[in-house]
Amino acid sequence: MEMNGPSDIELIERIARQxxxxxxxxxxxxxxxxxxxILKKMNDPSEAYDILHEVFMEIWRKADRFEGRSKVSTWFFGIAFNKSVDRLRKKMPDQFPEDEDMDIEDEEVLNPMELVSATEEATLIAKCVEKLGEAQRAVVQLAFYEDMSYPEIAKVIERPEGTVKTRIFHAKQALKLCISKFAGV
Known part of the structure; x- marks a missing residue:
């Protein structure tokens, strides 16, 4: 993304000075x-805006604590990830798997009419990503939609890089299965 004006680092330094x-x-x-x-994680626009507000309030309050050991985007995505996970845990404390393999069940397959409407490959992939478990969906979003490296993702989700690689591997397997089911392969 091309930016006009000061860099993110410069802005964070200035935010730290209020x-x-x-x-x-x-x-x-x-x-x-x-x-x-955040919306992809929460699937609720109202909650996503609430969390967005919380994230920016934390950036305002804690900009002086940013140490520059990662990219600014890694830092604020980490804040957003943690706030989203906290909110999800409060909503469904017994339904938040940490590292389980999330198999896609047959009943989750699109019906033929939905498949016809999913004509573009991007739409099909997005539907399959939505079917992933929370842990896998998070790493896929960060890797493929936010273009973060495995080490950056590990910092965001506060897990070892090996866990990120494992989650990506299992997510890719689940996505292949999902796409083949939707495509009738």
Missing amino acids: ERAAFDTFYRRHERRLYHF
Whole structure:
């Protein structure tokens, strides 16, 4: 993404000094991307906006704690990820698997009419990504939609890089199965 104006690092340094203009610029630059990331996790626009607000409030309050050991985007996606996970845990404390293999069940397969409407490959893949378990969906979103490396993802989700690789591997297997079921292969 090409940016005009100060870099994210410069903005964070200015936000740490409580400069409102820097915060406004940072917010406008990242609000949409961050909102869509949260929305994919929460599947509820109202909750996604609530969490987005919490994330930006934390950025405002804790910008002075950013140490620069990762990219700024890794830092704020980590905040968003953790706030989303916390909200999901509060909503469904017994239904949040950590590292389970999430098999796609037959009853989750699209019916023929839905398949016809899913004419574009991107739509099909998005539908399959939605069927992944929370842990797998998170790493897929960060890797393929946010273009983060495995080490960056590991920092965001606060898990070892090997866990990220395992989750991506299992997610790819589940996606292949899902796509083949939808495509009738």
